[in-house]
Amino acid sequence: MRDLVLALNPRTYFTRVAVYQGNSTLFFKKINHHNLEKGINPSFNDQVEYRTSVILKELEENDIEIKHIKVVIGRGGLIKPVESGVYRVNEEMVQDLRSAEFGEDVVNLGGLLADGIAKAIKGAHAYIADPVVVDELQDIARFTGRPEFKRRSIFHALNHKISARKYAKIKYAEYEDMNLIVAHLGGGISIGAHKKGRVIDANQAYDGDGPFSPIRSGSLPMGDVIKMCYSGKYTKEEMLKMQTGEGGLYAYFKTYSAYDVCQLRDAGDEKAEEVLSAMAYQVSKYISSLYVCFEGEAVDGVILTGGLAKDDKFVREIRNRVEVIAPVYVIPGAEVLGALSYYGQMILRGETEIKNY
Numbered sequence: 001m002r003d004l005v006l007a008l009n010p011r012t013y014f015t016r017v018a019v020y021q022g023n024s025t026l027f028f029k030k031i032n033h034h035n036l037e038k039g040i041n042p043s044f045n046d047q048v049e050y051r052t053s054v055i056l057k058e059l060e061e062n063d064i065e066i067k068h069i070k071v072v073i074g075r076g077g078l079i080k081p082v083e084s085g086v087y088r089v090n091e092e093m094v095q096d097l098r099s100a101e102f103g104e105d106v107v108n109l110g111g112l113l114a115d116g117i118a119k120a121i122k123g124a125h126a127y128i129a130d131p132v133v134v135d136e137l138q139d140i141a142r143f144t145g146r147p148e149f150k151r152r153s154i155f156h157a158l159n160h161k162i163s164a165r166k167y168a169k170i171k172y173a174e175y176e177d178m179n180l181i182v183a184h185l186g187g188g189i190s191i192g193a194h195k196k197g198r199v200i201d202a203n204q205a206y207d208g209d210g211p212f213s214p215i216r217s218g219s220l221p222m223g224d225v226i227k228m229c230y231s232g233k234y235t236k237e238e239m240l241k242m243q244t245g246e247g248g249l250y251a252y253f254k255t256y257s258a259y260d261v262c263q264l265r266d267a268g269d270e271k272a273e274e275v276l277s278a279m280a281y282q283v284s285k286y287i288s289s290l291y292v293c294f295e296g297e298a299v300d301g302v303i304l305t306g307g308l309a310k311d312d313k314f315v316r317e318i319r320n321r322v323e324v325i326a327p328v329y330v331i332p333g334a335e336v337l338g339a340l341s342y343y344g345q346m347i348l349r350g351e352t353e354i355k356n357y
């Protein structure tokens with residue numbers, strides 16, 4: 001065992017963890033945090049120590065010699081807007097993740113866990129790659145209808161970029177030469193216009209706009225939201241949660257799992273059928289809206305990826321509406337750990353610039 005990469009993808013009730021040596025996967029596990037599911041819900045900050053120790057214990061129990069881990073790389077969270085690339089986790093980043101100044105989400109644990117674990121291993125360093133705040137928006141995409149508000153770039157940059165590069169490779173082309181529309185269909189949904197290797201527009205998938213998703217509300221009727229804010233019935237935290245963590249399918253079915261809703265639909269539940277179709281309709285509308293970003297240039301492909309891209313019916317409903325724009329290519333699931341490992345290997349080989357946050 002030598003020069004190992006530890007990759008981390010924290011989700012609400014579990015952390016996906018993998019250890020790689022070169023192209024070999026030495027260890028892969030979805031570590032469930034059952035105590036979080038039982039309703040004891042400490043803040044994300046307060047979960048760092050607990051998750052760190054559980055992960056280290058798992059590695060030990062599975063005979064991973066942690067002294068050989070050189071790179072600990074986590075999914076990148078809500079920090080300041082940055083360019084695409086690999087970043088060393090430094091104190092300023094830890095500070096921003098802990099304060100949640102740019103938004104509070106489980107994804108913030110990626111950098112924090114990487115930091116905690118790397119500090120426990122001599123010779124290891126912590127990194128993130130292509131965090132959700134990668135910002136390549138063209139200026140015109142930043143406008144809203146009020147000068148006080150600017151649109152922010154928050155999308156699944158890691159899975160978008162890796163999926164787009166995978167498609168480019170299949171087409172014997174360079175990502176930087178292609179025009180693509182990528183839709184990540186996961187717990188959150190983000191859809192971006194990739195023009196010659198830059199994501200010049202995308203829905204703000206966290207608390208901004210776009211289709212509703214399994215857990216996020218997406219665009220809501222603004223006037224009604226404002227009235228609800230002042231109804232006296234909800235706290236600020238409850239209103240924010242409605243948008244970011246308890247919207248979309250969760251609001252209709254009280255489950256965080258789109259898979260479960262698809263199962264309901266397949267068992268004949270009419271409401272599940274209707275709501276999933278509405279989500280597919282909104283995704284299709286947003287994909288179509290990005291066509292204008294290419295200023296008349298041909299679009300080389302529409303890529304559907306993420307967990308919901310495994311559902312044939314959901315995919316078919318989108319495909320039928322958007323294949324007039326470009327060929328539709330499906331990459332089911334999100335290879336988050338694989339993508340992090342890819343960057344981890346590049347770090348070890350000195351083949352990527354390590355950017356400063």
Ligand SMILES: Nc1ncnc2c1ncn2[C@@H]1O[C@H](COP(=O)(O)OP(=O)(O)OP(=O)(O)O)[C@@H](O)[C@H]1O
Nearest residue numbers: 186187188214257258259262306307308310311334
């Ligand atoms: N076969 C399937 N059919 C339908 N939905 C599925 C299937 N497999 C997974 N999902 C759903 O996909 C969603 C998770 O997708 P994914 O793993 O891409 O996202 P994530 O990493 O959890 O979250 P995010 O996309 O916000 O980063 C869950 O709602 C899950 O239930």
Ligand SMILES: CCCC(=O)O
Nearest residue numbers: 132155188189205206
């Ligand atoms: C945190 C931003 C991306 C998402 O919706 O999960």
